[in-house]
Amino acid sequence: MRIILERRPDHSQTMVLLSPVLAIALSLVSFFIIFAVSKIDPFQALYVYFIEPLTALWSIEDLLAKAIPIILIAIGLSFCYQSAVWNIGAEGQLAAGALAGSIIPVLQPTWQGPLVVTAMMVMGVLGGMAYAAIPAVLKIRFNANETLTTLMLVYVANLFLDYVARGPWRDPGGYNFPNSRAFDEGQMLPIVAGDSIRLSIVFVIIAVIAAWFLTSKTITGFKIRVLGMSPRAGAFGGFSRNKMVMMTFLISGGLAGLAGICEVAGPIGQLRTTVSPGYGFTAIIVAFLGRLHPFGILIAGLLLALSYMGGEGAQVALGLSDQTTQVFQGMLLFYVLACDSFIYYRLKIVRQRAVDPALAR
Amino acid sequence: MTMLEGILLTIVTAATPLLFAALGELVAERAGVLNLGVEGMMAVGAVCGFAACNMTGMPLMGALAGIAAGMLAAGLFGVVALFFVANQNATGVALTLFGLGLSALIGDAFVGIPGVAVPRVNIPYLSDLPVVGRLVFGEDPFVYVAIALAIGVWWFLFKTRAGLILRSVGDNHNSAHALGFSVFRTRFLAVLFGGACAGLGGAYLSLVYTPQWTQAMTAGRGWIALALVVFASWLPGRLVIGALLFGAVSILQLHAQAIGVGIPSQFLSMLPYIVTIVALVLISRNRALLSVNTPACLGRPFVPDV
Numbered sequence: 001m002r003i004i005l006e007r008r009p010d011h012s013q014t015m016v017l018l019s020p021v022l023a024i025a026l027s028l029v030s031f032f033i034i035f036a037v038s039k040i041d042p043f044q045a046l047y048v049y050f051i052e053p054l055t056a057l058w059s060i061e062d063l064l065a066k067a068i069p070i071i072l073i074a075i076g077l078s079f080c081y082q083s084a085v086w087n088i089g090a091e092g093q094l095a096a097g098a099l100a101g102s103i104i105p106v107l108q109p110t111w112q113g114p115l116v117v118t119a120m121m122v123m124g125v126l127g128g129m130a131y132a133a134i135p136a137v138l139k140i141r142f143n144a145n146e147t148l149t150t151l152m153l154v155y156v157a158n159l160f161l162d163y164v165a166r167g168p169w170r171d172p173g174g175y176n177f178p179n180s181r182a183f184d185e186g187q188m189l190p191i192v193a194g195d196s197i198r199l200s201i202v203f204v205i206i207a208v209i210a211a212w213f214l215t216s217k218t219i220t221g222f223k224i225r226v227l228g229m230s231p232r233a234g235a236f237g238g239f240s241r242n243k244m245v246m247m248t249f250l251i252s253g254g255l256a257g258l259a260g261i262c263e264v265a266g267p268i269g270q271l272r273t274t275v276s277p278g279y280g281f282t283a284i285i286v287a288f289l290g291r292l293h294p295f296g297i298l299i300a301g302l303l304l305a306l307s308y309m310g311g312e313g314a315q316v317a318l319g320l321s322d323q324t325t326q327v328f329q330g331m332l333l334f335y336v337l338a339c340d341s342f343i344y345y346r347l348k349i350v351r352q353r354a355v356d357p358a359l360a361r
Numbered sequence: 362m363t364m365l366e367g368i369l370l371t372i373v374t375a376a377t378p379l380l381f382a383a384l385g386e387l388v389a390e391r392a393g394v395l396n397l398g399v400e401g402m403m404a405v406g407a408v409c410g411f412a413a414c415n416m417t418g419m420p421l422m423g424a425l426a427g428i429a430a431g432m433l434a435a436g437l438f439g440v441v442a443l444f445f446v447a448n449q450n451a452t453g454v455a456l457t458l459f460g461l462g463l464s465a466l467i468g469d470a471f472v473g474i475p476g477v478a479v480p481r482v483n484i485p486y487l488s489d490l491p492v493v494g495r496l497v498f499g500e501d502p503f504v505y506v507a508i509a510l511a512i513g514v515w516w517f518l519f520k521t522r523a524g525l526i527l528r529s530v531g532d533n534h535n536s537a538h539a540l541g542f543s544v545f546r547t548r549f550l551a552v553l554f555g556g557a558c559a560g561l562g563g564a565y566l567s568l569v570y571t572p573q574w575t576q577a578m579t580a581g582r583g584w585i586a587l588a589l590v591v592f593a594s595w596l597p598g599r600l601v602i603g604a605l606l607f608g609a610v611s612i613l614q615l616h617a618q619a620i621g622v623g624i625p626s627q628f629l630s631m632l633p634y635i636v637t638i639v640a641l642v643l644i645s646r647n648r649a650l651l652s653v654n655t656p657a658c659l660g661r662p663f664v665p666d667v
Contacts, residue, residue, distance in 0.1 A: 088454055143645040144638070145641060148641055149641060153634075159630050160627065160631070321469050323576075327463050330401075330458040330461075330462055334441050337445070337448065337452050337455060338445040341445040
């Protein structure tokens with residue numbers, strides 16, 4: 001007797017909605033067991049991780065601040081993954097956006113005001129786009145595997161950022177800390193709600209709605225999906241694969257760049273040697289957990305931001321390593337991917353073991 | 362020991378972990394599985410290898426622990442990507458994220474602890490020969506294992522029946538299945554072998570290359586190993602040359618940093634990654650050449666219609 005996967009006659013609409021929930025539930029159960037085994041009260045741990053951050057206003061604001069870059073990046077990545085373009089280097093595109101957007105406030109410290117902030121945002125987007133265009137061109141022109149090039153470019157971007165923050169852009173009056181000068185309030189995104197919610201939350205709302213419109217209401221969204229599912233069918237339909245590769249790279253790079261400059265001109269307030277605790281990688285998980293759908297990504301982004309918050313809380317309250325969060329996130333992605341397979345397949349128990357012809361011969 | 366000799370020795374040391382990881386991935390890819398989790402498998406191999414070596418005082422136990430850890434991680438990938446036929450790209454990325462996190466979690470207790478020295482091979486007279494003595498007869502034992510593994514992989518893939526079956530599964534899983542070979546079993550075993558090699562490569566990093574544990578010490582070597590497989594166009598012989606070339610780049614940039622050539626260290630540190638991209642581009646642009654050896658079913662899921 002053994003268990004095999006069997007193709008469903010038609011994909012299961014129920015599992016489409018159920019699989020992310022199932023994945024989250026399985027992750028929580030696994031987490032519960034891990035905590036119990038390591039002699040940490042699992043109920044308290046889960047409380048610290050997933051409930052406590054929601055009990056204070058400041059921490060809800062913090063949660064939103066963390067969700068903003070993750071959701072922005074994941075929306076962009078969802079376009080890539082729908083068209084089967086494997087951009088996993090959003091972390092580098094984020095750094096590129098942070099760098100490009102910081103040019104004005106670092107080199108022209110006296111320039112301030114809404115126009116300057118707008119220019120910073122535009123430059124951040126362009127920086128991310130330009131950096132994402134590199135792997136796009138390498139793929140289109142030279143057939144170079146984008147998974148590897150985008151990932152390599154993350155290391156390059158982070159090293160360059162490190163150089164800039166320690167070298168030419170280091171604040172001369174900053175006691176030798178490897179940071180740029182602190183931006184003035186007139187060089188940062190304005191606060192629109194509460195104590196710390198900045199304008200970037202509006203960017204997220206626009207991005208989610210625009211992405212929903214683009215994917216479900218326009219021919220472009222249709223083209224992306226067709227080319228992703230079957231490049232051959234797309235080619236017969238007269239859709240250009242290369243154009244689509246470039247476009248999805250530019251969208252995802254632009255949004256990652258925007259996330260980068262929003263971080264710098266927001267919660268961080270200056271350019272540092274690192275500007276992201278791995279948002280670019282977390283966004284990959286968010287994109288899949290959200291089923292590559294804008295609304296799904298919105299929810300998934302909030303959930304993963306919660307795990308970041310919980311991770312910080314668990315460090316203080318339970319003395320857990322901050323890496324626990326990354327383990328949780330990786331585990332979650334495993335479960336999401338495995339559960340997704342139940343949309344197209346179901347488990348079947350085969351009683352009689354088929355005779356292996358290779359052995360019978 | 363002359364300066365040149367020292368550089369050549371360190372190049373071999375830098376190439377060895379890449380060779381281990383890339384050989385494993387080459388076998389997995391020949392079976393048609395693209396496992397992007399090499400970096401994660403190396404990381405858990407590195408931390409488990411260091412921990413085991415530290416607790417037992419025996420480098421051999423460290424190596425075995427690294428292999429076991431890599432295989433466990435690869436098994437996780439195999440279940441999700443092969444049994445549940447999840448997207449291989451996404452599953453590999455998940456394995457990398459998970460492995461990096463898990464290794465840091467396990468490694469917390471081992472940060473700052475010095476490692477156990479792994480003795481070099483010493484053959485009387487031969488190891489004392491000028492120049493070639495240390496280089497050919499006086500490396501650490503892992504180097505010889507890596508070379509033997511490269512020959513073994515070549516022999517297995519191209520000279521044995523099992524290797525032929527493995528390649529047929531990678532080139533056309535439908536035909537292989539129709540002939541009665543188990544695509545799932547072949548691929549799962551290939552993935553496990555890939556994990557064992559990546560784990561050993563990781564253990565080499567924490568046992569020999571820099572005998573200590575630091576978080577994220579794999580520093581992208583898993584990804585470079587993936588690129589190496591493409592660079593070598595899925596041939597073990599070229600993989601050895603490729604690993605030495607990449608080892609040379611990473612060592613020479615370190616020496617350049619040490620001498621101080623007037624270029625900021627960050628730019629020199631970028632070199633291995635940039636060279637990887639350039640190498641990928643140079644190899645990939647020639648589609649005809651590349652397609653000769655590329656496993657035709659690479660990355661494609663397989664579910665038999667029962």
